[in-house]
Amino acid sequence: MTTAIPDLGLTALEVLTTTRAVRHRLALDRPVDPAVLRRCVEIALQAPTGRNSQRAAFVVVTEPERKHALADLWRRGLGQGDEPMSPADLRRAYAEPGSMERVWSGLRHLADNLHRVPALVIPCIEGRAEHLALPQQASHFGSILPAVWSFLLAARAHGLGTVWTTGNLAVEREVAELLGIPYDEVMQVALIPVAHTKGTAFRPAHRVPVDEVLHWNRW
Numbered sequence: 001m002t003t004a005i006p007d008l009g010l011t012a013l014e015v016l017t018t019t020r021a022v023r024h025r026l027a028l029d030r031p032v033d034p035a036v037l038r039r040c041v042e043i044a045l046q047a048p049t050g051r052n053s054q055r056a057a058f059v060v061v062t063e064p065e066r067k068h069a070l071a072d073l074w075r076r077g078l079g080q081g082d083e084p085m086s087p088a089d090l091r092r093a094y095a096e097p098g099s100m101e102r103v104w105s106g107l108r109h110l111a112d113n114l115h116r117v118p119a120l121v122i123p124c125i126e127g128r129a130e131h132l133a134l135p136q137q138a139s140h141f142g143s144i145l146p147a148v149w150s151f152l153l154a155a156r157a158h159g160l161g162t163v164w165t166t167g168n169l170a171v172e173r174e175v176a177e178l179l180g181i182p183y184d185e186v187m188q189v190a191l192i193p194v195a196h197t198k199g200t201a202f203r204p205a206h207r208v209p210v211d212e213v214l215h216w217n218r219w
């Protein structure tokens with residue numbers, strides 16, 4: 001008999017609108033049941049993939065020593081290769097007073113504590129994208145990023161907090177070596193810290209008003 005995996009009983013719409021980037025509210029000292037992580041990956045695999053190619057893979061790192069080494073690499077990769085923010089990006093990012101200050105404070109907290117987060121999850125996809133033309137790139141990333149977001153949503157539904165990070169990508173080869181990921185055949189796309197959340201109430205975020213970005217029939 002399989003044991004039921006507990007969840008918060010949120011509706012789909014609540015999960016979709018309250019899955020936040022969790023940094024300060026990660027419960028660092030509370031273990032996460034591997035069965036819940038497995039279920040979240042199983043749910044993530046329901047996401048669509050181009051031509052039903054199903055080339056996603058997830059590496060879940062929970063061993064303390066490996067997490068330490070991975071966190072050290074992630075800190076080295078942090079900020080490297082980031083696109084500069086355009087004036088429009090900055091305007092949007094800072095639109096809600098205090099929001100970017102919260103992001104920077106959260107980032108510092110995460111950088112200081114990444115090795116203490118119970119699970120570090122690296123979503124991957126078979127095949128590399130560097131040399132693909134745009135349509136193939138769109139298909140490649142489109143066949144993994146929906147699964148990554150589904151993983152974050154599934155985690156939220158089960159009371160876990162996550163934050164999408166990319167600090168591993170600037171040092172992807174070293175991370176691949178550390179974790180035995182075959183770099184030439186498998187590409188990492190993110191690194192997701194996962195922990196229970198401190199409290200379970202999260203609110204919809206401030207976003208660009210929908211009518212500023214929704215175009216009907218033509219741009």
Ligand SMILES: Cc1cc2nc3c(=O)[nH]c(=O)nc-3n(C[C@H](O)[C@H](O)[C@H](O)COP(=O)(O)O)c2cc1C
Nearest residue numbers: 019020021022103106107110163164165166167205
């Ligand atoms: C592609 C992508 C890359 C991101 N990279 C990072 C990162 O490296 N570190 C981090 O702490 N947050 C990262 N984030 C999280 C964003 O900062 C977060 O989603 C955004 O601020 C909105 O947060 P909110 O939903 O809590 O309002 C990333 C998010 C995405 C989608």
